Amino acid sequence: MMTAAYRIEGATGAWEVVIGLEVHAQVTSNAKLFSGAATAFGAEPNTQVSLVDAAMPGMLPVPNRECIRQAVRTGMAIGAPINKWSRFDRKNYFYADLPQGYQISQLYHPLVGEGRIEISLDDKDPEAETKTIGIERIHVEQDAGKLMHDQHPTRSYVDLNRSGVALMEIVSRPDMRSPTEAGAYLRKLRAILRYVGSCDGNMEQGSMRADVNVSVRRPGEGLGTRTETKNVNSVRFVMAAIEGEARRQVDVLEAGGTIVQETRLYDPDRNETRSMRSKEDAHDYRYFPDPDLLPLELDDAFLSECEASLPELPDAKRHRYETVLGISAYNAGVITADVETARWFELVLDQGAKPVPAANWLTSELFGALNRLGRDIVDSPVSQTQAAELLSLVADGTLSGSLSKQVFEIMLETGEDPGAIVEARGLRQTSDTGAIEAEIAKVMDANADKVADYRCGKDKLFGFFVGQTMKAMGGKANPAVVNDLLKKALG
Known part of the structure; x- marks a missing residue:
């Protein structure tokens, strides 16, 4: 079954939507990416913070082998090549919940290369069309902390429990063309992560969230300017954010405006996106190799163990x-x-x-x-x-x-x-032919007119006699025996 192309109709014609998703999946691990601090959800603020996570002077990061193993297994599950040599980079920006003043990530040499995920465009139809969504890469990075704005009327507080938690950033290609495809992709990716055991996929707890890249264009034209809607935490909200943002861009373009490359936030209460800040390019973050971390070098034995552990x-x-x-x-x-x-x-x-x-x-x-x-x-x-x-x-x-x-x-x-x-x-089914025949006789005596009608060709009345017999037997008669005996009794 072919699925009709998704289009947004504007006053001047149809527009096509182009979608890519950057999914941040928290790695299943008892400790953080570069420290031994715990990662359990729901702990009291700032109770799971090591000196490394708080960026105390002289504290050096040490990679967590389990986090790397889980990312490698995830890459193998989507058919992607694993890079035996990869490197960590520093992504430099200032924000209150980022104590180091930079995020340790992987831009130039990620751990996992290009993979793919096949989605069904209608999960309820086994004959529905399928589509392959490309995965550009999976890289490993550390999460930032969390700002808490509702604890004081004039101040914001910082919780560093999430600071340093290991994330896999799974970057799709811009292969999706509708909110439905994006929803199917997220559900399939979540299923794979949960099967592998590399992420629990609990979007409501923030352990899986998506940055949604959306642009619009006329069918057949090149890519338009994209916006990125950050940290959307449910499949339903991702689909709604795409639809709302695509409609907004179409309205802007048809009014003669231009789309600004920017970062936006999704407001589920108003079902709309709103501007957050201008969208930076990679050079704005001044990426450079992290001098405190040696490159990751994986051997064949480690990769074989990872592959053998896949379910x-x-x-x-x-x-x-x-x-x-x-x-x-x-x-x-x-x-x-x-x-x-x-x-x-x-x-x-x-x-x-x-x-x-x-x-x-x-x-x-x-x-x-x-x-x-x-x-x-x-x-x-x-x-x-x-x-x-x-x-x-x-x-x-x-x-x-x-x-x-x-x-x-x-x-x-x-x-x-x-x-x-x-x-x-006493709910046992009975196949006692004598008892069933006795009830059939009673039903036929009480409905002689319908017996006559049935024998004159009204075959649909057979179901009536089955129902009446089953009712008389309290639902305990064997239906197959009832059918056989009724056929003989009715002639």
């Missing part, structure tokens, strides 16, 4: 689910989109559940219940063992589909095991 990634897992386990393309896509869901599902399979019914139940019954309860799958009130037991009771004929729904609702409320629920409440 099965989302695309490979989805393909295996479809081709080996026989799961539908849609269910496979839904389950593999999030690493926690895939882990939960595979633990259910480890308990003996069959893949196809387990996938169907997970994406319908369990997801529906979790949405209703406002919970994530890691907080599911039903365990993988209980889920497998419930599916087993359906598979061996103990429960019908309708009875399994009743049992599941009781499980959600009480936490009881499904087998115990079945025994305590």
Whole structure:
């Protein structure tokens, strides 16, 4: 299925949007990039700050091997070459939350080279068009601190807990052409990072955020002047920021104005971007090699260890689910989109559940219940063992589909095991042909006119007789047995 091109209609014609994203992903590590200070989220301000992070005189940075390892593994997961030789540079600028007066980053010789991510333009359609988004590079850098403006009426305070935290800056090429593509790219990138374990992807906590580069042009023309909207912290806000900023640029250009290369902020309350400062070029930051850090030189043994530690990634897992386990393309896509869901599902399979019914139940019954309860799958009130037991009771004929729904609702409320629920409440499905035939006879006697109509050719009435029989049996009759006996009784 081809997706219609995204265009913004102006008074003088259509405009195309060009989008690139710079994603800052906090590296999963117990310590910072160049110090041993902790990185846990939510600590009291300035309680996780070493002398290196505070830029005390004479304190020298020492690279954290785990941070480098995680960045290398991320690069391998997107099919990018790893540069055995890379270097740290100083990015010089003054800001109150940057105690050194510079940020240690990588401009000229990044750790990871060009990679790619394939996205689906419609996650709900297994036949939807796909697109490859290029990754220009991944470089490792340290985060700045945080200014706190709401602690005092006339002063701002600085929290340096984040100062020195390791970030991977994942820079895409300007390959995206719509807010939908940008959203799909972010979701796919987040999934890869979480599978690899190199970033937890918690955008609401700031461990993954995006700088959004947007420009507009007439279709077929060269690139326009771009703006950069900083630190957008949700997929929804990224998509909204792109749409609003693109519309603003079109309005400016059609009014005869020009786009200023600048840094902007997104205001979610007003759903608009606003100017922050002029956008600097690389030479404005006076980059130069950091004299306190030797270049990184990686050997083959280190790279081999990194590669061997990679898990099965989302695309490979989805393909295996479809081709080996026989799961539908849609269910496979839904389950593999999030690493926690895939882990939960595979633990259910480890308990003996069959893949196809387990996938169907997970994406319908369990997801529906979790949405209703406002919970994530890691907080599911039903365990993988209980889920497998419930599916087993359906598979061996103990429960019908309708009875399994009743049992599941009781499980959600009480936490009881499904087998115990079945025994305590007498919810076992019956295949007793004598009892079912007796109820069928009663239903037919009470609806003689409909029996006559059915025998005269109104075949759709068959469903009515099934429903009435199941109702008379309290939903406990085996539907397959009911169907067979009704066909014989109705003639």
